Amino acid sequence: MAFGGSLWILILYMTIFIHSLLFAWGVCYRLTRMQLPRGISCRARLLAFDFFLGYGLVLAGILEKLGICHRYSIIRVGPLFIPIKKDPKLIIKDLDFNGVPVRVYWPKTSPAGKRRGIICVHGGVGLFGSIRTTEKICRSIAHQTDSVVMCVEFRLAPEHPYPVPVQDCLTATIHFLKNAKEYGVDPSRIAIVGESSGGTFATAICQELVTREDLPRVRAQVLVYPFLQSVDFDLPSYQQYHSVPPLFRKRAIKTGLTYLTGKKINIDGILKGAHVPPVLREKCKKWISADNIPEEFKARGYVPKAPAPFSEELYEQVKRAGETMFSPLLAEDDIIRQLPETFILTCEYDVLRDDGLLYKKRLEDNGVPVTWFHVQDGFHGIMAMAGWQSIEFPSTQKCLQNVVEFLKGL
Missing domain, CATH: 1.10.287 (Helix Hairpins)
Structure with missing residues (x-):
């Protein structure tokens, strides 16, 4: 004893x-x-x-x-310890959409007709995050926009690496589009909202659906500081804010590649661009270049750097990063020009800022209407804190309210 x-x-x-x-x-x-x-x-x-x-x-x-x-x-x-409280103004149900768990929020007020539908995709690099972590945002959007909100509980890497998580989201989205009326939703008024990697998924889903003539067209996409390309990790925002929390440059790339491959990869060569074949780099330079970033965003410092020599070995490890479902900025113009009206939110102190700026330019160049909101004092993940008053930042609610106002206008 x-x-x-x-x-x-x-x-x-x-x-x-x-x-x-x-x-x-x-x-x-x-x-x-x-x-x-x-x-x-x-x-x-x-x-x-x-x-x-x-x-x-x-x-x-x-x-x-x-x-x-x-x-x-x-x-x-x-998140398992986050208490789920009843909401007197919402009906909340956990459902199954073709094998994918989802949570749906219905306002209890009687609608004048079919409601707007909003699909929410949470962040977490495809490695963590859940319905619970985005619960407060979903409830807030349902309340403030009087919409039916659906949130996807997709499978996570490394157990289920790319493309499983985004394919789960696509499966649930297609089910929702096909059966919108069953859930009290007008099929012509469905928008997809994604935060961080959820923004990546939302972008990829919209691109996948533009050729689906058997489905209602997505009304709009809302992309909140999304990751959109894996070609250049030395853009101005990556240089300027590589050590700004919570998304350090190395943390972003390490977790992103874990989501992609299901395993840890040495990122030293990838940081320098050695994983990008010369043919792909040449093709993408018209889309992914610091030349397409407005000069005002280079004021905090930017030094152009030549990429490292191409490594076939590195490329073989991460070659699927060049697929548009992982890097939507690489989509062809004939896909881009068919995309729906778009809202893009970027944060100044975020390594992913320039991904959003580059996509904004591509959409506008191809005639897609874009509403852009830039958070001058924002950093990556700032909107995810909405509803958690003890950790909210001054611009947290400002981000959410701009998203809400855009959705209300659809």
């Missing part, structure tokens, strides 16, 4: 020691590697948020190395 008690005391001390080391490492690492531009509001709050995020990722990495579980399964545990 005494030995057992001593063992537990030893385990307790070891646990405290490990957490202390992690805490000290986290403080030193963040203070020496992180950039917090003065233009970001509530900088201390963002610093604290990213510290605990990084702390959790490191702890999850240790558990992965011990063979207990993969790191992303630990991050997924948190």
Whole structure:
């Protein structure tokens, strides 16, 4: 009995020691590697948020190395503790759309006719996130726009790498379009809203559907700071904000490639562009180039760099990154010009800012109506905090309200 008690005391001390080391490492690492531009509001709050995020990722990495579980399964545990409260103004049901779990929100007020339908796709790089993490945003959109909202619970990588997550979203979207009237929705008034990687999925889905004459046309796409291309990770925003939390450049690429391949890949050569075949680079330079970024966005510093020599080995590891379902900015013009009216939200302090700017230009060049909202003090993930008052930032609700106003106009 005494030995057992001593063992537990030893385990307790070891646990405290490990957490202390992690805490000290986290403080030193963040203070020496992180950039917090003065233009970001509530900088201390963002610093604290990213510290605990990084702390959790490191702890999850240790558990992965011990063979207990993969790191992303630990991050997924948190949302399970988010309480789901009843809403007196909404009917909320968990349904199955052709094998894909979804959650649908109906306003209880009597509609004058068929309602607008909104498909919401959550972020999380295809590795984490769920219906629960976007619950407050879905409820808010349903309330404020008097729309039927459907959120997709797609399967996640690394267990189900690309293209499974986006294919799940496509399957659920097609079901919703085909059966819109059954859910009280006008088939001609369905929009797709995606945040972060959800914006990537929404973009890819809209591109996939433009040739489907058997389905109602999607009315609009709403893309909130989406990832859209894997050709150039040295655009001005990638250079300027490579160390701005929470989406550091290396973190973005590492997690994105884990979603793509289901495994970890050395990204050093990919950061320098060695994975892009010369033929593809030549084809895409008219679409993906710093020359297409307005000069005002280069003012914080930009130095053009030549890509590293092409590596066949790297290309073979990540060649599916060139598919338009992963990198929608690579779609041909005949697809782009058929896309629906678009809302794009970009944040200044976000490595993905220029992806949004480049897509905005491509859409406009091809005659697609674009509404653009740029958050001057924003960073990646700022809208995902909507409804969580303790961690909301000054521009969080501003982002959501601009999305809502666009949707109300459809």
